[in-house]
Amino acid sequence: MSHNTSSASRRITRVVRGMPASDGAGVRLTRIIGTPELDAVDPFLMLDEFRSDQADDYLAGFPEHPHRGFETVTYMLAGRMRHRDNQGNSGLLGPGSVQWMTAGRGIVHSEMPEQADGLMWGFQLWVNLPAAEKMTTPRYLDIAAERIAAVTPAPGVTVRVIAGRVDDAEGPVRGVVTDPVYFDVAFEPGAQWCASVPDGHAGFVYVFDGAMEVAADDGARSVSRGELGVLSDGADVALASRGGGRCLLVAGRPLGEPVARHGPFVMNTRDELIQAVEDYQAGRF
Template sequence: MDEETVVSAGSAGRLVARQVRGLPASDGAGVRLTRIIGTPYLDAVDPFLMLDEFRSDDPGDYIAGFPEHPHRGFETVTYMLAGRMRHGDNQGNSGVLEPGGLQWMTAGRGIVHSEMPEQQDGLMWGFQLWVNLPAARKMAAPRYQDVPPEAVPERTPAQGVQVRVLAGDAADARGPVEGIAVAPLMVDVALAAGASWTLPVPAGHAGFVYVFEGDVHVGPAARAAALPRGELAVLADGDTLTLTADGGGRCLVVAGRPIGEPVARHGPFVMNTREELQQAFEDYRVGRF
């Protein structure tokens, strides 16, 4: 399951430091998914704590959804490729995530929310990413950034390359997500057969590439690593990233400023110390969320 190659890169083209595949998992009320970050093979890529891909056209795999559950101390990012997901919370927020839409939720000091399939059948496909918060912002007020598909900039920065910019700056566009502590870059990149693209990635940011269609070569041509569908590359440092596809492929590119703080994590809560974690459980138990 785990293939590792340790490399180094200066402030130039990023190389692949490690490649991993996800593991089958279940979450919510039995939703079947693949967990890529947050496994024994890859615990985290600071500041990213978890990455799940859910993909099925069998309603039995997803129809039970994610009923009401609490969060504190981090952010959840849901990006839909196919299907519709209705969300709601104890703050009175509600809405529907459509294909191509994005929700960046900052749980902060505490929120109780649900995410339930809006459809009864058909393909349900998307991702959920967990992003840590620094200690100074763990107890901030909760907030949502709901982004409909039409609000996501789409660009063609090179022949055969289609890019959707979800967060950060890429392809002469700025993503709609703003005010995030780790200054994230998140782009959805589709490459036709033979296409190649080099994009800037902030030096010092931790980053990864996850291939969810076809195959993608990651890194400068002479030292590129081949990633098939379902494989994630943890990136070494650098200020650019080159992606190439021989037969066509599509991937997520994600990067963010590392937090570098202790992590105390259990279930739906992510804090800095065990005492803060215990307090989170107690606050939820007595209804302080």
């Protein structure tokens, strides 16, 4: 398979597999970022994939819980999740939809499955906020599936553009401080595509179906279902798939700030964490 890659092509610096985990009231999931093996890819603090057609794995959901100091991004592939918060917001995430939530200074919300059986499949990504934005006003971007453009930038390649830009298509997620790229990329067998990612952004490829390769000057590395490839710096990402596959391609501007985290709170210092716990317990969220 030939690739026209310039010297600026990003390569895979390491490949990690996710670990089984449980969160909320016992939702079984795979944690890919936020583990002893891969603590973070600044500005990304956590990536979970939940996928099960066993109701017992997900029905308990994520009852009321607080967040402060970062953003949560939920992307549903299958199933339905009802979201509610203490500001009176409520929304239903269906297949193909995205919720980009900026917790900012504090929010208390729940995410509960709105189905009793069938496949529940999706991702949750945590995106850090810089110190200057940690106490910002909470906000939600609830994006229905039909608002996300699906483009074909190369033969046999379909990209759902959630954040960032592919050719003339701009994702509906805008105004996020880390200037993120979030693409859902599907390849037919033998397809290839050179994705452009802003210089200086840190990023990763997470394969959730099939397998693909990332080619650079020092050769290609393959990433298979359930594996995440951390990307080096550079301009473009040369992706190809011999047998077909699907992946998330995600990148954002690194913050380079100290991270103090305790459960659902992510701040810069231990004192700010203590304050977050106190504020939450005093009902100030």
